[in-house]
Amino acid sequence: MRIAVIGAGVIGLATAYSLVRQGHNVELIERRDGVALETSFANGGQLSYRYVSPLADAGVPLQAIGWMLRGADAPLRFRPRASLHQWRWCLQFLLACRRSVNRRNAAHLLRLALHSQQILRSWREQDQLDGFAWRANGKLVIYRDQHSLHKGAAAIDDESGQRLLDAAQCIDVEPALAPLASSLHGGIYSPGDEVADCHLFCTELLRRLRASPAFHLHTGQSVSALRTEGKRVRAVVLGHDDVAIDHLVVAAGTGSVGLLRPLGIDLPIYPLKGYSLTVALADQNRVPQTNVTDYDNKVVYARLDDQLRVAAMVDIGGWGSALDHKRIATLQRLAGATFPDAGDYRHARQWAGLRPATPEGTPLIGRSGIDNLWLNVGHGSLGFTLACGSADLLASEIGGSPPAVSLQGLSLTC
Numbered sequence: 001m002r003i004a005v006i007g008a009g010v011i012g013l014a015t016a017y018s019l020v021r022q023g024h025n026v027e028l029i030e031r032r033d034g035v036a037l038e039t040s041f042a043n044g045g046q047l048s049y050r051y052v053s054p055l056a057d058a059g060v061p062l063q064a065i066g067w068m069l070r071g072a073d074a075p076l077r078f079r080p081r082a083s084l085h086q087w088r089w090c091l092q093f094l095l096a097c098r099r100s101v102n103r104r105n106a107a108h109l110l111r112l113a114l115h116s117q118q119i120l121r122s123w124r125e126q127d128q129l130d131g132f133a134w135r136a137n138g139k140l141v142i143y144r145d146q147h148s149l150h151k152g153a154a155a156i157d158d159e160s161g162q163r164l165l166d167a168a169q170c171i172d173v174e175p176a177l178a179p180l181a182s183s184l185h186g187g188i189y190s191p192g193d194e195v196a197d198c199h200l201f202c203t204e205l206l207r208r209l210r211a212s213p214a215f216h217l218h219t220g221q222s223v224s225a226l227r228t229e230g231k232r233v234r235a236v237v238l239g240h241d242d243v244a245i246d247h248l249v250v251a252a253g254t255g256s257v258g259l260l261r262p263l264g265i266d267l268p269i270y271p272l273k274g275y276s277l278t279v280a281l282a283d284q285n286r287v288p289q290t291n292v293t294d295y296d297n298k299v300v301y302a303r304l305d306d307q308l309r310v311a312a313m314v315d316i317g318g319w320g321s322a323l324d325h326k327r328i329a330t331l332q333r334l335a336g337a338t339f340p341d342a343g344d345y346r347h348a349r350q351w352a353g354l355r356p357a358t359p360e361g362t363p364l365i366g367r368s369g370i371d372n373l374w375l376n377v378g379h380g381s382l383g384f385t386l387a388c389g390s391a392d393l394l395a396s397e398i399g400g401s402p403p404a405v406s407l408q409g410l411s412l413t414c
Helices: 010-021 060-068 084-095 099-126 146-154 167-173 175-183 198-210 255-263 325-338 380-398
Strands: 002-006 025-030 076-078 139-143 163-165 186-190 215-219 223-229 232-238 241-244 247-250 270-280 291-294 299-304 307-316 349-357 364-367 373-377
Touching (some): 010 025, 010 198, 010 373, 139 146, 139 167, 139 175, 146 186, 198 380, 247 255, 255 373, 270 325, 299 325, 349 380, 373 380
Parallel strands (some): 025 215, 139 291
Antiparallel strands (some): 139 186, 163 186, 223 232, 232 241, 291 299, 364 373
């Protein structure tokens, strides 16, 4: 079958790779001049397979008000717009801020995440996929507030393999945290989690795909229309050319919303803007070897070979990805106070990107309501973590095989 995939970020590339592996011909379409230049370019780097709790949870609305009162330092910032789409998304988010909903969705995400880990392992072992700074180094979520620690401990899933640690045990796991000993109350450790460079992963997938005659890449071309006939998409229009297809996968992140609206598909996706710094290491002995998430400051740290990736913040309030230098300055200050000897944060590479998020935090994978149009969107901050598993499940569905794990709670139609 000839299958078009729109979007060449980590979700689209993983989807194309999985489809080619299963014997399909793939046309990958990307509006930018290269792959993985938006949300996948400089994300947090953590493959957080076991710590997958959605943002929407009991107490978050009240907590968010406190965050927003902190101004530029706030982990979350909300800018209201005259946008029905924004306000409807926010209302749906508020309705999802219940403990029962959070735990239900966390279970769906955990199921998908563990499958994604298995698929990446099979690609690394069977296909010798490498060259993207992958390590199995675990993840440690540290808590500076006792109430936050209790809340995090209550959410530990028995199947996740997570362990509750006191402050001294946190430092045993990650000695680079020793200077923070007096401010730590404890942590949650996930020894099976991993780290990798998402952009390098994408470029390696592309290199493998280009070696296949079943793959064709279209870059620098925006989709101007989708030609439909009845309940099927017959072609993707690129400029003056029609690309005839048997199936279409939309994996264009936040761009998927506008692309599908003319077809009557209203995706519940809104961009959550985040920021990152990539720092050249000054002293490899003074940076965390484990993935570290500073829960109360909402900052993640991941060592990627000779660099440290620092990522944080959620801005809700628009579709632009321009850098906000006040937010970058805040991130530099927080990182400098936590791991001051890692490197020179003033000269770090700065980045901002839009995470395509659903209100409940679960992605939309599978059928769209149009017979041959499929979705792989809405992964939020877990795009890299969930990419391989999402791609595998979707490729199975398109090929007519039952998916390896249930897509319950992970689709538009469920």
